[in-house]
Amino acid sequence: GDSVTQTEGQVALSEEDFLTIHCNYSASGYPALFWYVQYPGEGPQFLFRASRDKEKGSSRGFEATYDKGTTSFHLRKASVQESDSAVYYCALGASSGSWQLIFGSGTQLTVMP
Amino acid sequence: AQTIHQWPVAEIKAVGSPLSLGCTIKGKSSPNLYWYWQATGGTLQQLFYSITVGQVESVVQLNLSASRPKDDQFILSTEKLLLSHSGFYLCAWRTGGGDTQYFGPGTRLLVL
Numbered sequence: 001g002d003s004v005t006q007t008e009g010q011v012a013l014s015e016e017d018f019l020t021i022h023c024n025y026s027a028s029g030y031p032a033l034f035w036y037v038q039y040p041g042e043g044p045q046f047l048f049r050a051s052r053d054k055e056k057g058s059s060r061g062f063e064a065t066y067d068k069g070t071t072s073f074h075l076r077k078a079s080v081q082e083s084d085s086a087v088y089y090c091a092l093g094a095s096s097g098s099w100q101l102i103f104g105s106g107t108q109l110t111v112m113p
Numbered sequence: 114a115q116t117i118h119q120w121p122v123a124e125i126k127a128v129g130s131p132l133s134l135g136c137t138i139k140g141k142s143s144p145n146l147y148w149y150w151q152a153t154g155g156t157l158q159q160l161f162y163s164i165t166v167g168q169v170e171s172v173v174q175l176n177l178s179a180s181r182p183k184d185d186q187f188i189l190s191t192e193k194l195l196l197s198h199s200g201f202y203l204c205a206w207r208t209g210g211g212d213t214q215y216f217g218p219g220t221r222l223l224v225l
Contacts, residue, residue, distance in 0.1 A: 042219065046216075089157070100172060101159060103156045105155075
């Protein structure tokens with residue numbers, strides 16, 4: 001079945017560091033890929049999506065490029081801030097049923113001042 | 114603008130007691146609605162989805178049930194809570210023509 005793998009469970013950075021969170025997927029065709037961010041005690045917030053090879057999604061300084069060849073959608077940000085501390089989820093839109101979202105295990109980002 | 118409201122904000126319930134959680138979305142007609150469950154520190158798992166009033170499909174059954182009594186309302190319930198039901202319950206919506214799901218604020222449930 002379709003799946004999403006996030007390799008980093010936790011990432012600790014200092015302000016102004018460069019961020020990369022890795023996301024790889026397993027699915028047939030061209031599934032839509034998403035990034036969500038979740039702050040403590042809140043529901044996940046949609047960051048951005050992409051659905052075609054080489055398409056770049058971006059929001060709030062974060063970006064990711066859909067790569068069909070490596071089946072990846074890595075999240076990057078050039079300069080993180082303390083306010084970016086949150087859990088980040090990569091997700092895949094499965095076309096079976098009514099657009100089921102399959103989430104990765106999440107990456108806790110902690111940014112120290 | 115669309116707004117999604119979940120109630121209650123939090124619940125503490127006893128094992129074996131009934132449960133009813135609600136979700137209402139305003140500003141969007143005929144949305145697709147979803148229920149998710151998130152264990153503490155865990156990822157999100159889709160439980161149910163509904164395309165239209167009166168129709169609910171189960172994705173993962175955790176001894177829970179769902180109903181959609183109105184176009185803008187989605188209810189999650191059980192007659193007997195288990196300890197394993199503890200967690201964070203999230204409602205989400207999607208327009209029929211789009212693929213992005215938008216989440217509500219969630220309900221925190223603790224079963225003792």
